[in-house]
Amino acid sequence: MRARAGLRVGLDGGGTARVTELRSATPVLIRRTGGSGNVVEVHLVGGAGGPLAGDDLGLDIAVGAGAVLVVGSVAATVALPGRGTGPSTFTVRAEVGAGGELAFLPEPTIVARGARHRLISRITLAAGARLRYREEILLGRFGEPGGSLTTSLHVDVEASAGVDASADATGAGSGNTGAGSGRRRALLRQELRLGPEVPGVHGPAVLAGARAVGSVLLAGPLTGLDALASPVGDGVALMPLRGPGVLVSALADDGLTLRRRLDALAGALSFDH
Amino acid sequence: MDAVQKPGHVEARAALLLLADGRLPAGGHAHSGGVEAAVVSGAITGLDSLAEFLRGRLATAGLLAAAFASAVCRAVRSTAADADPATGLPDVLAMFDEEVDARTPSPAQRDASRAQGRALMRVARVAWPVPPSAPAAPHHCVALGLVAAAAGLEPRDGALAAAHASVNGPAAAAVRLLGLDPLAVTGVLAEIAAAVDRTAAMADAAALGPAADLPAGSAPHLDLLSERHRTAQVRMFTS
Numbered sequence: 150m151r152a153r154a155g156l157r158v159g160l161d162g163g164g165t166a167r168v169t170e171l172r173s174a175t176p177v178l179i180r181r182t183g184g185s186g187n188v189v190e191v192h193l194v195g196g197a198g199g200p201l202a203g204d205d206l207g208l209d210i211a212v213g214a215g216a217v218l219v220v221g222s223v224a225a226t227v228a229l230p231g232r233g234t235g236p237s238t239f240t241v242r243a244e245v246g247a248g249g250e251l252a253f254l255p256e257p258t259i260v261a262r263g264a265r266h267r268l269i270s271r272i273t274l275a276a277g278a279r280l281r282y283r284e285e286i287l288l289g290r291f292g293e294p295g296g297s298l299t300t301s302l303h304v305d306v307e308a309s310a311g312v313d314a315s316a317d318a319t320g321a322g323s324g325n326t327g328a329g330s331g332r333r334r335a336l337l338r339q340e341l342r343l344g345p346e347v348p349g350v351h352g353p354a355v356l357a358g359a360r361a362v363g364s365v366l367l368a369g370p371l372t373g374l375d376a377l378a379s380p381v382g383d384g385v386a387l388m389p390l391r392g393p394g395v396l397v398s399a400l401a402d403d404g405l406t407l408r409r410r411l412d413a414l415a416g417a418l419s420f421d422h
Numbered sequence: 423m424d425a426v427q428k429p430g431h432v433e434a435r436a437a438l439l440l441l442a443d444g445r446l447p448a449g450g451h452a453h454s455g456g457v458e459a460a461v462v463s464g465a466i467t468g469l470d471s472l473a474e475f476l477r478g479r480l481a482t483a484g485l486l487a488a489a490f491a492s493a494v495c496r497a498v499r500s501t502a503a504d505a506d507p508a509t510g511l512p513d514v515l516a517m518f519d520e521e522v523d524a525r526t527p528s529p530a531q532r533d534a535s536r537a538q539g540r541a542l543m544r545v546a547r548v549a550w551p552v553p554p555s556a557p558a559a560p561h562h563c564v565a566l567g568l569v570a571a572a573a574g575l576e577p578r579d580g581a582l583a584a585a586h587a588s589v590n591g592p593a594a595a596a597v598r599l600l601g602l603d604p605l606a607v608t609g610v611l612a613e614i615a616a617a618v619d620r621t622a623a624m625a626d627a628a629a630l631g632p633a634a635d636l637p638a639g640s641a642p643h644l645d646l647l648s649e650r651h652r653t654a655q656v657r658m659f660t661s
Contacts, residue, residue, distance in 0.1 A: 171440040174443075186470050212608075238525075247566030260611055265581065271583055297469030301638070318464055334520060335523075335524035335634065336524055337521055337524050337527065338521065338524045338525045338634070338638040339527065339638055339640050340638045340639050341479070341639070341642070342482075342636070342639060342641060344480060347481065348477040348478065348480070348481045348617065349474050349475065349476070349478025349479070349480070350478060350480060350481075351474070352461045352471065352474025352475055352477060352478045353465035353466050353471055353474060353475045353478070353643060354456065354475045354476075354477075354479045354482065354641045354643060354644045355478040355481075355482065355641045355642065355644070356642065356643060357465055357643040359643075360431070364642075379653075380649065381646070381649050381650050381653060384645045384646065385646070385647075386528075386645060386649040387648070388528050388529060388645065388649060389522075389529055390523075390526070390527055391520075391523035391526075391532065392523075392524070396527040398527065398642055398643055398645050398646065399642075400646065
């Protein structure tokens, strides 16, 4: 099965957020669930079981300048094995305009025994755009060993012309510039490879026996960092990135503990508007 | 890379051994690659858990470092071959450094990598014809690629040196931290050696792609350990 849904949000002349495109593509169904002013909230609704092996699903998101889009999901995604060839894939592509914000906060992805799933996200932020991005992985349903999963998250930030003059930002020749006005800088590139075939995956470098692994990325200018008692807690750490933003990363034995650990640090932070 | 070799040409090999030698005065002994924090937290207790740690480290941080060492080595060699020697080497290296920054969310690991890169560059400037425009404190894997090129080595040699370093230093630290039998730890490293070769070969192949798509494997527990270690009051190793 191949499906690509689309969602486009922008501000109208009066500063109110409008959904200019909402294109569900079974089984990726989008429902508007709330929002007011410059905020739009939607939820993803799984319209079929799975994803199953071979499925190639995706969601394209565009958030216009100044608009805020909150994306949730009504339930966890369960990646299942199937008869299709190759892994199942879910790809998110998002662009956020200047002063805009994307909060991508879906429920966890559960990787059932025997499943082979890929979770790919490519996000570009204009200068001054904000991103809150949560990824939670649970290996296996109750009591079963997990299947195989690869996640790949790339976040690039466009530097507005003339602003990006920090010492490290001298390299302009990467061929890495896109549609925007300024050069793109890599903010985060993170892959996670899990599964019975991955060397040392349950060992003390990678999961250390944990069944649940996740992170919350906050990209953009933040407040609340100084008020945190400690950037490190039980099974969780807050890591300031080289660019504007922090990554909160956590491990746990179950999904509820994972969420609690992520929220303990990421929940204390908000964007500096 | 493999230009027609002149009769009597001998491929550079000894420089690779020198670069990979733990006795190279490049500050490697001050870093445990997360082993100290893992020992303190009880996650590494002996040979078996050390071996699992090293396998996981090799498949994540090791693959990443090896790919960047290979890519940087290739980029430096092709820049050096250009007619105009000033063709943007600093820009190219800054771009690779930025890509490594984006793959290293842990500030403690970024600092450790830059410190080891700086120490390696200090040795290399004395030992090999490093380009004068090379940065003072690049990431360690970027420095390895640079130095490999300066020493006349191939990109795959840079990859092998980086993959080797990703497990060798941490294993040596484990010997000191846990009082493990050095002979037995060498046995563990010998067992992993084939995986080091495979990782270097995979990295070298992956390094041919665009920098943005180079390997970016993360090791979540290693990140947590690194951040905790940074705040530890008593520690033998810097990282």
